[in-house]
Amino acid sequence: MVLFKAEKDTLTAYLGGDIDHHTSKNFRDEIDSEMARLMPSVLRLDFRDVHFMDSSGVGLVMGRYKTGLIYGCKVVVASMPPKVEKIMKMSGLGRIITFEKE
Amino acid sequence: MKKINEMKLTVQAKSVNESFCRVAVASFAAQLDPTVEEISDIKTAVSEAVTNSIVHAYSAMNGNIYITASLYPDNMLTVRVRDTGIGIADIKQAREPLFTTGGDDRSGLGFSVMECFSDKLKVTSKEGKGTTVTIYKKIRGKSVDES
Known part of the structure; x- marks a missing residue:
C-alpha cells in the first residue's frame, strides 16, 4: 500500500506493510504511475510504516533511481x-x- | 550434534507463500526467545532463500519448496530451503554481491543478505536437479541483550 503526498516539486510515497518479491x-506500479503523472523533481520514499523488507526493497529503490534518471x-x-x-x-x-x- | 526439535514445511513455489514461509520459520524459532533483531534477521534470510527458488529455480516450471528448521544445543538454529529446480551452474558467481540473472528490479543481493544475516551459509546445487541452501544462526537471545 502506498500513500502519496505532493508538495511543490517533491512527491513523497509513504510505503506500508511488507516489501518482498511478491x-x-x-x-x-503505483509509484511509477504517480511519477509519470506528476513528473516531480524529487521522489521521497518514506519507509516508516514498513514492517518487513528483504532485498526486493533494495531492488525497488534501485529501479526507481533508474526511472528517475530518465525523468x-x-x-x-x-x-x-x-x-x-x-539492508x-x-x-x-x-x-x-x-x-x-x- | 543432537537435534532438539524440528519443523518441516512444504509449499508450492508461489510468491504469495514467501511471507508465510518466513513467518512460519520465525514462529518456530520463537521458542529460543530471540531478540526482535534476530527474528527480523531470520525472516529476511528465509525470504531471500525462498524468493531465489521461486524467481530462479522454478522460473519456468512449477514445483515445491521444502523447508526444514531444526534446533540444536546452544541455541543453534538451522533452516534448510531445498528446491528441485534448474540448479545453479556457478555457485561462486551466484553468491557475488550484485550478480543477478533476475533482471527487472532484482538487486542481486539475495545471497549477500543471507550471509550477512546469518552466522554461516551453505549452498549446494546440481544443474537440472536443484539447490539446497542451509542457513545457520545462533540465537543469542534477550539475556545477552540486556546484560
Missing part, C-alpha cells in the same frame, strides 16, 4: 526503521542515493 510489483528526478530514502536501514546500508545504495536523516 508485493514489490504493486509498489513499483530528471532525484530519489531520496527517508524514515527507515532499523531493520530497513540494515539499505549493506547494499551500498547510500553511495548513489541520499538517505534523509530525521
Whole structure:
C-alpha cells in the first residue's frame, strides 16, 4: 500500500506493510504511475510504516533511481526503521542515493 | 550434534507463500526467545532463500519448496530451503554481491543478505536437479541483550 503526498516539486510515497518479491510489483506500479503523472523533481520514499523488507526493497529503490534518471528526478530514502536501514546500508545504495536523516 | 526439535514445511513455489514461509520459520524459532533483531534477521534470510527458488529455480516450471528448521544445543538454529529446480551452474558467481540473472528490479543481493544475516551459509546445487541452501544462526537471545 502506498500513500502519496505532493508538495511543490517533491512527491513523497509513504510505503506500508511488507516489501518482498511478491508485493514489490504493486509498489513499483503505483509509484511509477504517480511519477509519470506528476513528473516531480524529487521522489521521497518514506519507509516508516514498513514492517518487513528483504532485498526486493533494495531492488525497488534501485529501479526507481533508474526511472528517475530518465525523468530528471532525484530519489531520496527517508524514515527507515532499523531493520530497513540494515539492508539499505549493506547494499551500498547510500553511495548513489541520499538517505534523509530525521 | 543432537537435534532438539524440528519443523518441516512444504509449499508450492508461489510468491504469495514467501511471507508465510518466513513467518512460519520465525514462529518456530520463537521458542529460543530471540531478540526482535534476530527474528527480523531470520525472516529476511528465509525470504531471500525462498524468493531465489521461486524467481530462479522454478522460473519456468512449477514445483515445491521444502523447508526444514531444526534446533540444536546452544541455541543453534538451522533452516534448510531445498528446491528441485534448474540448479545453479556457478555457485561462486551466484553468491557475488550484485550478480543477478533476475533482471527487472532484482538487486542481486539475495545471497549477500543471507550471509550477512546469518552466522554461516551453505549452498549446494546440481544443474537440472536443484539447490539446497542451509542457513545457520545462533540465537543469542534477550539475556545477552540486556546484560
